[in-house]
Amino acid sequence: xxxxxxxxxxxxxxxxxxxxxxxxxxxxxxxxxxxxxxxxxxxxxxxxxxxxxxxxxxxxxxxxxxxxxxxxxxxxxxxxxxxxxxxxxxxxxxxxxxxxxxxxxxxxxxxxxxxxxxxxxxxxxxxxxxxxxxxxxxxxxxxxxxxxxxxxxxxxxxxxxxxxxxxxxxxxxxxxxxxxxxxxxxxxxxxxxxxxxxxxxxxxxxxxxxxxxxxxxxxxxxxxxxxxxxxxxxxxxxxxxxxxxxxxxxxxxxxxxxxxxxxxxxxxxxxxxxxxxxxxxxxxxxxxxxxxxxxxxxxxxxxxxxxxxxxxxxxxxxxxxxxxxxxxxxxxxxxxxxxxxxxxxxxxxxxxxxxxxxxxxxxxxxxxxxxxxxxxxxxxxxxxxxxxxxxxxxxxxxxxxxxxxxxxxxxxxxxxxxxxxxx
Amino acid sequence: xxxxxxxxxxxxxxxxxxxxxxxxxxxxxxxxxxxxxxxxxxxxxxxxxxxxxxxxxxxxxxxxxxxxxxxxxxxxxxxxxxxxxxxxxxxxxxxxxxxxxxxxxxxxxxxxxxxxxxxxxxxxxxxxxxxxxxxxxxxxxxxxxxxxxxxxxxxxxxxxxxxxxxxxxxxxxxxxxxxxxxxxxxxxxxxxxxxxxxxxxxxxxxxxxxxxxxxxxxxxxxxxxxxxxxxxxxxxxxxxxxxxxxxxxxxxxxxxxxxxxxxxxxxxxxxxxxxxxxxxxxxxxxxxxxxxxxxxxxxxxxxxxxxxxxxxxxxxxxxxxxxxxxxxxxxxxxxxxxxxxxxxxxxxxxxxxxxxxxxxxxxxxxxxxxxxxxxxxxxxxxxxxxxxxxxxxxxxxxxxxxxxxxxxxxxxxxxxxxxxxxx
Numbered sequence: 038x039x040x041x042x043x044x045x046x047x048x049x050x051x052x053x054x055x056x057x058x059x060x061x062x063x064x065x066x067x068x069x070x071x072x073x074x075x076x077x078x079x080x081x082x083x084x085x086x087x088x089x090x091x092x093x094x095x096x097x098x099x100x101x102x103x104x105x106x107x108x109x110x111x112x113x114x115x116x117x118x119x120x121x122x123x124x125x126x127x128x129x130x131x132x133x134x135x136x137x138x139x140x141x142x143x144x145x146x147x148x149x150x151x152x153x154x155x156x157x158x159x160x161x162x163x164x165x166x167x168x169x170x171x172x173x174x175x176x177x178x179x180x181x182x183x184x185x186x187x188x189x190x191x192x193x194x195x196x197x198x199x200x201x202x203x204x205x206x207x208x209x210x211x212x213x214x215x216x217x218x219x220x221x222x223x224x225x226x227x228x229x230x231x232x233x234x235x236x237x238x239x240x241x242x243x244x245x246x247x248x249x250x251x252x253x254x255x256x257x258x259x260x261x262x263x264x265x266x267x268x269x270x271x272x273x274x275x276x277x278x279x280x281x282x283x284x285x286x287x288x289x290x291x292x293x294x295x296x297x298x299x300x301x302x303x304x305x306x307x308x309x310x311x312x313x314x315x316x317x318x319x320x321x322x323x324x325x326x327x328x329x330x331x332x333x334x335x336x337x338x339x340x341x342x343x344x345x346x347x348x349x350x351x352x353x354x355x356x357x358x359x360x361x362x363x364x365x366x367x368x369x370x371x372x373x374x375x376x377x378x379x380x381x382x383x384x385x386x387x388x389x390x391x392x393x394x395x396x397x398x399x400x401x402x403x404x405x406x407x408x409x410x411x412x413x414x415x416x417x418x419x420x421x422x423x424x425x426x427x428x429x430x431x432x433x434x435x436x437x438x439x440x441x442x443x444x445x446x447x448x449x450x451x452x453x454x455x456x457x458x459x460x
Numbered sequence: 461x462x463x464x465x466x467x468x469x470x471x472x473x474x475x476x477x478x479x480x481x482x483x484x485x486x487x488x489x490x491x492x493x494x495x496x497x498x499x500x501x502x503x504x505x506x507x508x509x510x511x512x513x514x515x516x517x518x519x520x521x522x523x524x525x526x527x528x529x530x531x532x533x534x535x536x537x538x539x540x541x542x543x544x545x546x547x548x549x550x551x552x553x554x555x556x557x558x559x560x561x562x563x564x565x566x567x568x569x570x571x572x573x574x575x576x577x578x579x580x581x582x583x584x585x586x587x588x589x590x591x592x593x594x595x596x597x598x599x600x601x602x603x604x605x606x607x608x609x610x611x612x613x614x615x616x617x618x619x620x621x622x623x624x625x626x627x628x629x630x631x632x633x634x635x636x637x638x639x640x641x642x643x644x645x646x647x648x649x650x651x652x653x654x655x656x657x658x659x660x661x662x663x664x665x666x667x668x669x670x671x672x673x674x675x676x677x678x679x680x681x682x683x684x685x686x687x688x689x690x691x692x693x694x695x696x697x698x699x700x701x702x703x704x705x706x707x708x709x710x711x712x713x714x715x716x717x718x719x720x721x722x723x724x725x726x727x728x729x730x731x732x733x734x735x736x737x738x739x740x741x742x743x744x745x746x747x748x749x750x751x752x753x754x755x756x757x758x759x760x761x762x763x764x765x766x767x768x769x770x771x772x773x774x775x776x777x778x779x780x781x782x783x784x785x786x787x788x789x790x791x792x793x794x795x796x797x798x799x800x801x802x803x804x805x806x807x808x809x810x811x812x813x814x815x816x817x818x819x820x821x822x823x824x825x826x827x828x829x830x831x832x833x834x835x836x837x838x839x840x841x842x843x844x845x846x847x848x849x850x851x852x853x854x855x856x857x858x859x860x861x862x863x864x865x866x867x868x869x870x871x872x873x874x875x876x877x878x879x880x881x882x883x
Contacts, residue, residue: 197878197881197882200882201881201882202881265866265870265871265874266866266871267866372878373874375871424882427878427879427882428879428882431875431879436871436875437875437878438871438873438874438875438877438878439874439877439878439881440874441877443688443689443690447688448688448689448798448859448861450861451688451796451861451862451863452854452859452860452861454861454862454864455620455795455850455860455861455862456850456851456854458620458624458625458862459620459623459624459847459850459851
């Protein structure tokens with residue numbers, strides 16, 4: 038498979054490193070063009086990988102003609118969008134126009150309701166892309182959207198839970214947390230600052246079978262959740278996230294309600310509220326004398342997640358908590374992925390959240406290239422068989438596990454584990 | 461097997477009920493004489509059971525001749541001591557003199573060091589009994605001591621963990637907790653008040669490989685521990701308990717350190733400290749004009765655990781936490797027994813802590829009667845093969861389970877559980 042990856046920021050770089058290590062002999066990865074707004078950055082990544090299948094190119098992702106020219110030049114099969122999601126609509130359309138497949142790690146952005154954002158939805162995440170599902174289907178093309186860690190792996194987890202762990206699902210709740218700290222920094226962005234602001238300040242979604250998708254106040258419904266691997270208890274709050282539009286679309290018949298909760302920490306929430314109070318979260322207006330929005334400026338000025346990465350200590354953990362019934366017993370599981378910052382730095386030279394995200398598009402690419410996963414239209418990871426994905430994570434040494442949480446079912450398992458261990 | 465049970469208090473009654481239900485046709489239980497200080501109480505229990513194998517008798521357990529007369533009358537094989545442990549020494553000796561086996565649920569009592577109780581041990585729990593091990597061995601008799609829930613089942617758990625879950629043990633720590641509350645009572649004793657005061661106000665033991673058994677301050681080293689089955693997090697403190705002399709005696713080569721921690725709650729600790737401050741914990745002096753110690757009076761006056769039992773709500777959970785290594789990975793497990801008060805009341809008409817205790821001597825009796833467990837000398841439950849005991853708990857529908865706690869090993873298991881569930 039020949040791929041044009043646009044964006045060689047943190048995740049793009051990590052994805053390329055993972056891909057070249059995974060398939061050094063090109064059994065399924067023929068080419069991965071590394072295209073970036075600044076050529077220097079793309080060249081740096083290309084040089085680091087030192088593999089002729091990863092050439093560097095300069096491209097302005099917002100300029101459709103430049104992107105099309107690269108697609109033509111390399112005759113690629115798939116455009117892999119590794120940019121901020123603000124470029125999603127444009128790159129998604131270019132791939133369609135050029136008759137190639139498309140992949141990204143987050144959906145097209147939401148536009149909150151202009152006057153009543155916490156009671157009414159307006160343009161939701163992914164609306165732009167999902168509206169074109171049938172067009173893609175007709176052309177026999179696949180747009181695999183939202184294949185990072187969350188959204189992405191967590192969607193696979195939801196499907197996997199449905200397939201193997203439950204007869205009946207009550208709630209699917211995505212939980213995103215960690216215990217990252219950066220020496221010398223009071224506030225740490227583990228991920229794209231721009232995206233973090235976006236998902237944290239927009240009205241969060243929830244979903245219920247009878248109500249459909251609805252919005253609630255940012256940072257609402259705080260709950261305590263204990264993450265595994267020594268991360269421990271964290272306060273999680275509602276945050277806008279793609280899963281809340283993706284999962285109901287494909288799995289809405291399987292569950293009664295869905296939520297996404299993020300462990301931000303109160304210091305971080307205060308900081309975000311201050312940004313909003315100061316108008317620094319604005320992504321539409323431009324700062325006088327520039328063509329940058331205030332939020333663009335924040336992204337540029339604040340410590341860059343890529344630069345801070347080697348000063349960060351701790352882990353991040355993202356997973357899917359599912360509650361429901363199995364064999365007539367109440368059950369609760371948390372299927373999760375944990376990444377340790379120091380370990381992932383040593384392994385691929387990328388930080389925790391970035392590395393944790395980047396494994397997923399490459400695993401998906403491998404499944405698509407090998408024909409294990411296939412599909413037509415605009416689909417999320419929840420639309421595919423989760424088994425080969427989970428199996429592949431083991432081959433990538435990308436840790437995934439399932440934690441049985443307290444329930445009638447776990448009590449039964451604890452008993453079984455005790456009794457069977459003497460066998 | 462023919463048994464003389466002395467003491468038809470809460471645990472004695474529950475034990476008799478469990479035994480008669482378990483073996484209604486007398487396949488191993490030929491006779492269980494119910495002897496008690498007050499005949500009325502023994503008759504009440506006998507009538508409730510309504511089984512001619514359970515005759516009622518009056519006996520003063522402190523009067524050796526009376527006990528011997530009953531042993532003679534019924535030609536019993538075993539004396540089952542279901543009294544307060546203050547009778548242990550006497551009943552233990554009577555059984556020996558009469559050439560029959562003996563069983564109790566707690567060791568002979570400690571006498572703290574008269575001047576330096578928190579730095580020096582003096583007469584420890586069980587010293588009186590264990591000193592006579594060889595005498596019993598020579599006679600070919602068994603004294604199975606400390607076979608309740610803790611000590612008792614938890615000792616079996618320690619052995620089971622060593623046998624099946626670890627290559628190498630660092631620490632064995634018994635944890636005793638619950639979330640019992642009694643409507644209309646501010647303070648609840650779930651168990652014999654006399655024993656509770658004794659174990660809570662004496663200097664607690666700990667054990668380390670290099671130091672042996674040593675004493676620490678009561679209520680010292682508070683730690684937070686999360687019990688399963690919805691009980692949740694509790695503060696546990698050091699409390700004097702039999703396991704800290706039993707386990708090192710037989711399993712001292714297997715571990716580096718051992719501790720016993722009890723979840724008392726701060727209200728309960730304050731109440732105990734008040735009793736001590738007022739001299740009401742004293743078990744040696746007598747209250748003027750009576751032959752009762754102040755502690756006896758407290759036991760008589762305070763709400764009786766048997767009477768309060770049907771007003772109690774909640775669960776108690778006791779288990780053995782073991783940390784160490786398995787297959788080169790750090791591992792931590794909690795093998796536990798949980799009993800729900802309402803469930804056990806409905807099932808055997810006894811409260812939580814009482815019912816939780818009473819299953820264990822009956823299970824042990826069955827194993828002894830059937831020859832599955834056998835031994836000579838003064839032995840604790842940790843000296844026997846744990847497997848048939850764990851297996852039998854399932855036949856008794858007496859819930860036991862193992863909870864994998866956070867560790868490298870659990871992470872490996874979580875991964876395996878995820879991967880294998882698609883098979």
